[in-house]
Amino acid sequence: MTAPRTLTLHNRLSELERLAQEVTAFGQAQRLPEPVSQALNLALDEIVTNIISYGYDDQADHQISLRLSLQAGEVTVEVEDDARPFNPLEAPPPDLTAPLEERSEGGLGIHLARTVMDGLEYRRQNGKNYLVMRKRVSG
Template sequence: MIIAQLDLRLANDLAELEPLVRALEFFAEASALPEKVAHRLTLAVDEFVNNAVDYGYADRRAGEITVSVRHRGEEVEVVLADDGDAFDPFTAPAPDLTSSIEERRIGGLGVHLVRTLAARFAYRREDGCNVVTLAFTLDG
């Protein structure tokens, strides 16, 4: 059996990450995704959900994050949406990769990594929500 889509709604709570990763692993296996693609998918979703929880709700209000994954032909598309504070992660400055670790500014490495792993990425603000779309080709 091949599963072509997965739709999840999560509270903006880091405790949601473990069941989210299990659901992504099930989706990857049931969709027969290559291991490399499954790893990239899980890494990216973990990064963006973590960022949404840690930075999108500075006042610690309750919120909701949705994760939609679609296996479409030769790619997997992920749409992550949260009702947190507006933030386009793709406009953040590129991280300093040349200075020593002690001299580098904290943050930005996860988004940079996802940008290098994804075939496509985009951000939009829609109906009071941050919406990030990522696509990964099945050939990795």
Template sequence: MRHKIKLNCEKSRLVDLRAFLNKVLSKTTLSEITKNQVILAVDEVCANLIIHSHDCNPSDQIALEVTESGDQLVFEIKDHGEGFNILEYKQPELNAVKKERRKGGLGIILVRKIMDNIEFESTGNQNTCRLIKLINSK
């Protein structure tokens, strides 16, 4: 199974992303809860790219390819924006976020908890973020 979608960097396109993911994941054996968690994680990464790396510029695009390979689903997100290595992100302390009442900062924590593996690479001006979910993981 291999599915692809390209999205212009507009927040309004996140609805299309979620619909695409819902359709793709409906063909898997993941539980409904896990499907929703995976959609949340992929949506979070794509939203961050659209908002922070591309400043919601509709002439920019991100590409997502979903591949089922053996016992895993691989979500490969590619863009040509300002690189953000999710693996180098220093997550804030939850108590500090609550105390400061700051908006944001929790999405990447969720992505790390939901996905089984995360890979990031940047070559030239292309960035690739791979989110990997084991089909039989919880």
């Protein structure tokens, strides 16, 4: 196992570009297949966007901590934030078959993250959200 890559983001949407650069750099350093790297990018983008856009009641600066690691053919991504409690596993799935005018504009991001990753675990502890996402590299 190589050293995990850690990253701290501020609760601003302008941080999404840096997030993408860091996740891509992790994928290249670990020689991850392109589809795996793309899945990590999308899932982290959606989760972090959700935290930044809907997680905070104040206008203050908050930090979102990320940790990416590769072990035994599986990438583990950990996200820690002090936003309001939010369990993405409990979010209702969007209706993907409704006609255009009945499609919901919400809930798509969490659906994308859950679909492209192989597993999600959530816990609320000490006033913080802890989300662990896993993605198998092969097999």
